[in-house]
Amino acid sequence: xxxxxxxxxxxxxxxxxxxxxxxxxxxxxxxxxxxxxxxxxxxxxxxxxxxxxxxxxxxxxxxxxxxxxxxxxxxxxxxxxxxxxxxxxxxxxxxxxxxxxxxxxxxxxxxxxxxxxxxxxxxxxxxxxxxxxxxxxxxxxxxxxxxxxxxxxxxxxxxxxxxxxxxxxxxxxxxxxxxxxxxxxxxxxx
Amino acid sequence: xxxxxxxxxxxxxxxxxxxxxxxxxxxxxxxxxxxxxxxxxxxxxxxxxxxxxxxxxxxxxxxxxxxxxxxxxxxxxxxxxxxxxxxxxxxxxxxxxxxxxxxxxxxxxxxxxxxxxxxxxxxxxxxxxxxxxxxxxxxxxxxxxxxxxxxxxxxxxxxxxxxxxxxxxxxxxxxxxxxxxxxxxxxxxxxxxxxxxxxxxxxxxxxxxxxxxxxxxxxxxxxxxxxxxxxxxxxxxxxxxxxxxxxxxxxxxxxxxxxxxxx
Numbered sequence: 001x002x003x004x005x006x007x008x009x010x011x012x013x014x015x016x017x018x019x020x021x022x023x024x025x026x027x028x029x030x031x032x033x034x035x036x037x038x039x040x041x042x043x044x045x046x047x048x049x050x051x052x053x054x055x056x057x058x059x060x061x062x063x064x065x066x067x068x069x070x071x072x073x074x075x076x077x078x079x080x081x082x083x084x085x086x087x088x089x090x091x092x093x094x095x096x097x098x099x100x101x102x103x104x105x106x107x108x109x110x111x112x113x114x115x116x117x118x119x120x121x122x123x124x125x126x127x128x129x130x131x132x133x134x135x136x137x138x139x140x141x142x143x144x145x146x147x148x149x150x151x152x153x154x155x156x157x158x159x160x161x162x163x164x165x166x167x168x169x170x171x172x173x174x175x176x177x178x179x180x181x182x183x184x185x186x187x188x189x190x
Numbered sequence: 191x192x193x194x195x196x197x198x199x200x201x202x203x204x205x206x207x208x209x210x211x212x213x214x215x216x217x218x219x220x221x222x223x224x225x226x227x228x229x230x231x232x233x234x235x236x237x238x239x240x241x242x243x244x245x246x247x248x249x250x251x252x253x254x255x256x257x258x259x260x261x262x263x264x265x266x267x268x269x270x271x272x273x274x275x276x277x278x279x280x281x282x283x284x285x286x287x288x289x290x291x292x293x294x295x296x297x298x299x300x301x302x303x304x305x306x307x308x309x310x311x312x313x314x315x316x317x318x319x320x321x322x323x324x325x326x327x328x329x330x331x332x333x334x335x336x337x338x339x340x341x342x343x344x345x346x347x348x349x350x351x352x353x354x355x356x357x358x359x360x361x362x363x364x365x366x367x368x369x370x371x372x373x374x375x376x377x378x379x380x381x382x383x384x385x386x387x388x389x390x391x392x393x394x395x396x397x398x399x400x401x402x403x404x405x406x407x408x409x410x411x412x413x414x415x416x417x418x419x420x421x422x423x424x425x426x427x428x429x430x431x432x433x434x435x436x437x438x439x440x441x442x443x444x445x446x447x448x449x450x451x452x453x
Contacts, residue, residue, distance in 0.1 A: 020259065020262060020263070023258075023259075023262060024255075024259065027255060027258065028255075031249075031250055031254075031255070032247050032248065032249055032250070033242055033243075033245070033247065035248060035249070035250040035254075036242070036245040036246060036247050036248050037242040037245050039245075039248055040245045040246070048250075049250060049251065049254045052250055052254055052258075053254055053257055053258045053261065056258050056262075057258065057261055057262065057265075060262050060265065061265070071235075071239070072239075074239075075239040078239065078242050079239075081242075082207065082242075083207065086207050118236065118239075118240065121240055121243060122243065123243040123244055123245070123247075125243075126240050126241065126243045126244050127244045127349075130244060131349075135346065135452065141206065141241075144203070144206040144207070144208035145206050145207070145208075145238065145241050146241075148207075149208065150203075150208050150209060150210055151203040151208045151209065152210065154208070163199065165203075166199035166200060166202060166203050167199055167202075168202075169199075169202030169203050169206055169208065170198070170199050170201055170202030170203075170234070171202075172202070173202050173205070173206075173234045173237045173238065174234070174237075176237050177233070177234075177236070177237045180237070180240070
């Protein structure tokens with residue numbers, strides 16, 4: 001498989017023009033991470049393979065709806081994989097679009113430190129930051145993102161008020177952002 | 191929900207996709223008119239975007255790629271911009287080798303027979319590799335399922351990664367809440383040699399390592415090893431290969447697994 005110098009975003013533009021080679025290239029570039037996410041969420045290889053295939057077919061069909069100003073190509077693809085996996089876990093019909101396209105939110109300003117941070121992050125960086133979160137925040141985020149539980153279900157499981165779960169999600173993600181920025185810039189995090 | 195009465199705590203649940211469909215629809219409507227929540231959603235989503243990086247990386251089978259490309263080419267609007275014969279025919283990964291060997295057929299019959307034999311060997315190897323891949327995938331999925339179930343039950347879970355001596359191994363130490371026992375979920379270790387056992391050690395500061403359990407491992411799938419004690423008060427866990435059947439009084443070999451334990 002030869003490497004293609006085009007960016008993910010350029011490949012998606014080419015896919016809009018029905019370029020199968022561009023889809024192959026995008027698949028070759030991101031298949032491992034996309035499949036690993038689906039496998040971690042779904043827990044079996046058959047379902048994970050189905051989600052991987054469906055997600056890329058979704059990319060093929062919906063490439064025209066991709067907006068580079070809203071997310072990177074990889075983030076868009078992984079959000080499709082995540083939504084497909086959530087739908088499978090919750091047994092409901094798949095949504096065609098990832099959420100970011102539904103609410104019409106542009107990406108946050110990438111002129112700040114985050115652009116630099118995100119480019120250099122490794123899995124170990126993110127794992128270490130996750131491990132640094134208070135355990136109840138980390139577990140709440142993992143139960144929601146990787147296991148597909150709703151905040152109401154998590155509230156019942158953990159026997160804590162719904163407001164507590166919502167707070168753990170929001171504050172945990174904010175803290176995770178600070179930790180990741182600190183890990184890349186050397187800035188201390190409270 | 192107006193901009194004035196917005197519930198900013200919903201932003202985290204929203205970007206994690208943890209809202210019910212009804213809650214989600216209502217929040218999407220709210221976002222249209224609330225710049226504060228829109229900004230926060232955009233901010234938090236960037237963090238969520240990097241969560242997949244924490245996954246153990248596993249290669250999907252080649253057959254998924256083939257199925258995908260076949261499906262795309264069957265789409266009514268799936269006109270490849272560059273339609274070559276290679277685009278239309280999806281070949282298995284060993285095809286290139288077969289094609290080269292096929293050329294040899296025209297040169298000499300003896301060489302052709304040899305080439306076909308090699309091709310068959312490659313095919314058998316390919317099937318065997320695929321079976322191994324499937325087994326590894328299933329083991330990983332079962333491992334993650336066990337860890338997730340422990341997390342759901344409120345247990346404290348500590349990663350105990352493989353060391354340089356066993357880079358493909360990994361483990362999770364699970365301490366259920368209010369329990370006097372713990373357990374280690376192990377995968378990816380080499381099968382235990384006949385005269386050896388794996389031994390689990392708990393460590394704390396300068397104190398002598400405490401032997402917590404010995405076990406054998408078949409080399410297949412995750413194994414759950416119960417510990418007859420809690421891990422609270424211990425700072426690290428390690429696993430070494432020691433003499434069967436009861437292990438050693440202290441570690442005598444380089445750890446194959448080692449990691450810090452959560453308080």
